[in-house]
Amino acid sequence: MGRYKREKGCSVTVEEVIRAFKCREPEKRIPVLRMELDYELALLHEAMVENDPHRIDQCKARLRELRREMMMLEAL
Numbered sequence: 001m002g003r004y005k006r007e008k009g010c011s012v013t014v015e016e017v018i019r020a021f022k023c024r025e026p027e028k029r030i031p032v033l034r035m036e037l038d039y040e041l042a043l044l045h046e047a048m049v050e051n052d053p054h055r056i057d058q059c060k061a062r063l064r065e066l067r068r069e070m071m072m073l074e075a076l
Contacts, residue, residue, distance in 0.1 A: 026073040033073065037066050 040062050047055035 026076050030070070030073050033066060033070050037063065037070070040066060 040059055044056065044059035044063065047059055
C-alpha cells in the first residue's frame with residue numbers, strides 16, 4: 001500500500017495507522033513507550049562511548065521505530 005509522508009522523512013503505512021487505531025488503550029502504551037525510548041537512548045549513549053558503529057546503527061534504527069509509534073499514538 002501507499003505511504004503517507006509526515007515531517008522530515010517519517011513515513012507511516014496505512015497498516016500502521018490501522019493498527020494504532022485498533023489499539024484499545026494507547027494511554028497505557030505511551031508511558032511504556034517512553035521508558036523504551038529512555039532505555040534505547042541509554043544504549044545509544046553506551047555504544048557511542050564505546051565507539052561501536054554497529055550498535056549505534058542498531059540503536060538509531062530502533063529509536064526511529066519507537067518514534068514512529070509514539071507519533072501515531074499521540075495523534076489519536
